[in-house]
Amino acid sequence: MDTLRGLFVTIVIILSGLMAADGYADTRRYAAFVADANTGEILHSRLADAQRYPASLTKMMTLYLLFEAIEAGDLSLTDTLTASRIAASQQPSNLNLSQGDTITVETAIRALVIKSANDVAVMVAEELATTERAFAVEMTARARDLGLANTTFRNASGLPNSRQVTTARDMARLTLALRRDFPQYMHYFTERSFTHNGRTYRSHNNLVGRVDGVDGMKTGYIRASGFNIATTAMRDGHRLVAVVMGGPTAAYRDAHAEQLIDAAYRSLENREALIVAARDLTPRLNPIREQDIIATQIAALDLSPPVAQGDGETLPPLQIEMTDDMGTPSGTAARTEPQDLPPAGWSVQVGAYTDEAAARARLETVRELASELAEASMYTPRFDSNGRTLFRARFTGVDAGRARAVCARLAARDEPCFAVAPGG
Structure with a gap:
């Protein structure tokens, strides 16, 4: 019993640290979301469905459509893009291109990921859809296909537009969609710099290479949004996606994202240890009787009732499944359905x-x-x-x-x- 109490205290300390950190955030702009990418389980959620401005996280969707075009054979990495007057007029961050300048598609990818270049975002939009406005319509339609129900795009860069909105949960979905659908291009998100016309540009994503397991994705900032980041990490077979929006500074955003990632992994480790400890409380018995005893002992800890995993103000719920000797939930008839052919639709x-x-x-x-x-x-x-x-x-x-x-x-x-x- 002491082992169980000690593990619960550890989890409480972890989650208390998260809540203390969140207390400094501007709730008009702040949102955070962390999930296990392998299972879809929500590990932390604060204002995850509140309307926010994506800023340069927008460029993840621009990259998604660019990767689609490459895979469809419409473009290759060595093809060139030409800067129009409109593209060349985009405010920083940019590559400071002039009308008529050209870059390769591969340079465009690096410019979007590392430099977050707004002029390059417009070049990609005009290449794929003639105008940035038409491209934004395609972006929004693709967002719906990917399950981003609360996201609307009005431009390809993330520059200020009051009608360009998203949520932390939607940005997490987009992050995972990029990694799932285009693993062959994920190495661009781990690069720390690139050189164009003799000038070296360094990544704004300071978590890559510094925080254990972090391997992408994108940062963003406009005044209305605050400092945003969407990132993925892999440790011990667990891949996480984490999104922080509305940080008051880049340093705060980075520190808070790191804290969320570390705490999520510790929570997963402690929860697994808790389950092991619970299983060791009693001698081996009939599976149903064993689960009855474990449930009774845990109930004696007088914990608050379990709630949804995404509720950041309570402990992650401990799920105890009542099983019979065949591994089927008690009272649930095993359903057999054909598994050999993938379903249609x-x-x-x-x-x-x-x-x-x-x-x-x-x-x-x-x-x-x-x-x-x-x-x-x-x-x-x-x-x-x-x-x-x-x-x-x-x-x-x-x-x-x-x-x-x-x-x-x-x-x-x-x-x-x-x-x-x-x-x-």
């Missing part, structure tokens, strides 16, 4: 679990929350991730509009949810 993914029965149980729970999924099929495909076998919890056979609408509604409740395109 769009899917809604609501988690990934080490146990297939747990994935099915999650699907049953979500079906109660979302009546739109009443007729959808439940699908639990197996996959391997960093040496572990996991089972995705998915509803299949839905259309794109329904998938995005369901995820938007579940996301508003801090429930993990991703709309998955056919073949995804």
